Structures are given as structure tokens and as C-alpha cells.
Amino acid sequence: MKHIVSKIAIIFMLFVSGCTVSKRSGTTDYLFIQKEGRQDRRWKLVWQDDFDGPSLDTTKWSRIPAGTSDWNRHMSLDDACFQWKDGTLELLGIPNPDTLIDPRPFITGGIWSKHKFAFQYGRVEIRAKLTSAQGAWPAMWMLAEQNKYGPYPRNGEIDIMEHLNFDRIIYQTTHSHYTLNLKQTQNPPHGGTAKIDPETYNVFGLSWYPDRIDFQLNGHITFSYPRVPGADPSQWPYDQPFYLLIDQQLGGSWVGPVDLRQLPVRMVIDWVRVYQ
Numbered sequence: 485m486k487h488i489v490s491k492i493a494i495i496f497m498l499f500v501s502g503c504t505v506s507k508r509s510g511t512t513d514y515l516f517i518q519k520e521g522r523q524d525r526r527w528k529l530v531w532q533d534d535f536d537g538p539s540l541d542t543t544k545w546s547r548i549p550a551g552t553s554d555w556n557r558h559m560s561l562d563d564a565c566f567q568w569k570d571g572t573l574e575l576l577g578i579p580n581p582d583t584l585i586d587p588r589p590f591i592t593g594g595i596w597s598k599h600k601f602a603f604q605y606g607r608v609e610i611r612a613k614l615t616s617a618q619g620a621w622p623a624m625w626m627l628a629e630q631n632k633y634g635p636y637p638r639n640g641e642i643d644i645m646e647h648l649n650f651d652r653i654i655y656q657t658t659h660s661h662y663t664l665n666l667k668q669t670q671n672p673p674h675g676g677t678a679k680i681d682p683e684t685y686n687v688f689g690l691s692w693y694p695d696r697i698d699f700q701l702n703g704h705i706t707f708s709y710p711r712v713p714g715a716d717p718s719q720w721p722y723d724q725p726f727y728l729l730i731d732q733q734l735g736g737s738w739v740g741p742v743d744l745r746q747l748p749v750r751m752v753i754d755w756v757r758v759y760q
Contacts, residue, residue, distance in 0.1 A: 506530055506603075513726045517631065518605040518760045520743065527607050527759035534755045535573040544601055546728065548594035554736030555623070558592045565732075570755070571683030577620060578748045590742055594731025602629035602725035604759035608644065609689035611731065613652040614682040616650040617749040620743030621733035623647075624688055626692040626726040633721050636719075637664045640721035642697065643675075645688040648703065648739045653677045654688070656699040657710045661718040668719065676707030685754060697722065726755070 486678055505528050506516040516530055533544055539623040540547065547566070548559045564581060573594040580586055602674040610624050623646045635688040645648035648655075657675030660669045669675075678701045691698040691705075711720045732751045735742045 486564075511519065514599070515599050516606070516758070516760060517654070517725065519605070522760065528554055529757060530606070530760050531601055531758040532605070532756060534571065535568065535753060536571045537566055540595065541554045545597055546600065547594040547688055548596050552698055554738070555621075555731070557736070558588055558590055558734050559594050559731065560586075560591035562591055564618075567708070567750075574750045575622075575730065575753065576748050576750045577734040577742075578616070579744050586758065589748060590734055590744060592643045592732050592734050594729065594733070596729040597598070597669075598627075598629070598729075599683070601729075601758075602727040603758055603760065604723070604725045605692050605694060606758055607691045607758045608655045608728065608759075609687050611685055611687045611755050612730075613685045613752040613754075614647055615749050615751070616647075617743065617746035618649055619735050619739055619746075620646055620749045621646065621680065621739040622731070622751040623733055623734060624728075624730050626728055629725045629727045632724045633661075633718070637661050638718060638721060639724070640726075642690070642692075642722065642726060644690055644699070647680075647682060653679055653714050654701070655688075656707050658697065658722075658723050659746040666716060666718065670715070671715075672708075672710055672712060674709060678706040694723070730756070758759055 487498040505522055506518060508515060533541060546651065547561045547563060548556060550556060550559045564578060565576045577590060577592040580588050580591050589732050609655040614622050624644040625706045638657055638661045643657040655675060655677055663674045689700045696708050697733050700707045730753060
């Protein structure tokens with residue numbers, strides 16, 4: 485009888501291990517590394533957030549603090565930049581309610597999964613609705629969790645979606661040492677655009693493989709960035725875990741000046757899902 489029980493236990497363990505899609509261990513158990521050979525198999529949901537709670541799930545996300553770059557110069561931890569309504573998270577860009585304490589004319593909200601969730605290869609989908617204003621720059625993007633290749637931009641950047649002002653298109657782009665410093669933006673093309681209605685819900689996403697990144701909008705591939713055999717090694721830093729950023733940015737050299745009269749502006753996030 486003991487031999488039968490032992491055999492059943494072994495079969496069960498083999499079945500469970502065959503169903504897993506990611507390798508995680510020790511202090512890096514928040515890193516979801518897709519196992520080799522799974523890229524051609526069915527996607528399995530490995531991480532999600534439906535934003536159904538009354539506040540941010542801090543086991544998955546942190547609020548993005550202010551920095552010195554165009555994209556994070558106006559980030560704030562202020563509760564006024566975050567709202568939870570009917571199972572959604574709203575990230576807002578607003579006039580600064582207290583310029584005596586903080587001299588910035590406007591502040592914005594954003595979240596990231598840095599040090600809490602990162603994945604290598606897989607599919608990410610974000611269902612969201614945008615609003616428009618002069619100087620509005622909502623973005624959904626990814627940065628490397630670990631410093632594998634050196635300071636930015638050597639570890640790469642993957643922009644799932646960026647929207648400017650009142651545009652009826654989004655930008656989907658990759659950035660790296662290869663594209664920014666070596667100026668190899670067309671060998672291969674490192675970005676594309678897709679038409680949207682920003683005031684309705686859209687599903688922004690990508691499918692990321694060892695040899696390419698397929699950018700998507702509402703389930704349709706809009707642009708692909710391939711790994712190029714024989715290219716400079718910096719062309720493909722996308723072989724390591726990346727974390728997610730979702731933020732309602734305002735202002736900067738690319739998007740232009742902000743019209744305070746058109747604020748508040750918001751990005752409404754319904755859900756985020758990651759598959760491997």
C-alpha cells in the first residue's frame with residue numbers, strides 16, 4: 485500500500501510541475517521567469533489586479549515618487565491623484581492644491597510593480613480608458629527589474645502605450661542603448677502607432693517572446709520588434725525580468741506645455757493581467 489501511495493504522490497508532483505509556467509525561488513519569488521519551451525503553448529494567467537478594493541493593493545504596487553526626468557517630475561504620492569470608483573483605479577493629473585508646501589503647478593499619479601512583480605516573457609493586457617488635455621501624457625510601460633547590462637538605457641525600455649494631448653493614436657515603442665545611443669531606430673524600426681478612440685475602454689498589451697515583442701491593441705497585433713541575429717548585443721536587452729509602470733504624466737519636451745484650465749485629466753484602469 486505504501487508503494488502505491490508513493491507512486492501516486494510522484495505522479496501528482498510531476499503533474500503539478502508540468503503545469504507551472506514560471507520559475508521563482510528565495511528572495512526573488514516576485515520574479516516570474518517563463519520556463520523554456522513554453523512560448524508556443526497556451527497562455528496561463530500568472531498575475532492580475534482588478535482594482536476592486538477600496539485602496540491600492542500594496543503587495544502588488546507602489547505609488548511612483550517624484551523624480552528628475554520629464555516623465556516623473558510631477559509624480560506625487562498625494563491621495564488627490566488616486567481614486568477608486570466602481571472597481572476601477574483612476575490616476576489623475578490635477579492642479580497642485582498646495583503650492584506653498586510644494587511649488588509645482590500640477591501633480592500626477594502613477595503606480596509601478598517595482599520590487600513586487602516582474603516577469604520575463606509572457607503577455608500583458610491592461611484595460612483602460614484615457615481622457616485628453618493639452619500636456620497630458622498617460623503611459624503604460626516596462627523597465628528592467630535588475631541591472632543586467634548597466635545604467636539606462638542599456639537595460640532597455642518597453643512602452644506598451646503612450647498618448648499625447650488630444651491625439652487619436654497611441655505610440656508603442658522600444659528604447660535601448662542600440663536605439664538611443666547608437667541611433668539604430670530603423671534597423672529594425674523600433675516603434676509604431678495605432679489608431680484609438682481614447683475616451684472609450686481599450687485593451688493595451690503586448691506578447692513578449694525570446695525572439696520578438698508583438699505590441700497589441702484590443703487583441704490585434706499593431707507592431708512587432710524582432711531580435712536581430714548578428715546585430716550589436718545591445719539591440720536585445722529584453723532577456724530579463726521587467727516590471728510594470730502605469731502613470732498619468734503631464735508636461736515635458738515631447739508632449740509640450742500643460743494647460744491648467746483643462747485639468748483634471750485622468751486615466752481609468754479597469755484591470756491588469758499577465759500571462760505566461
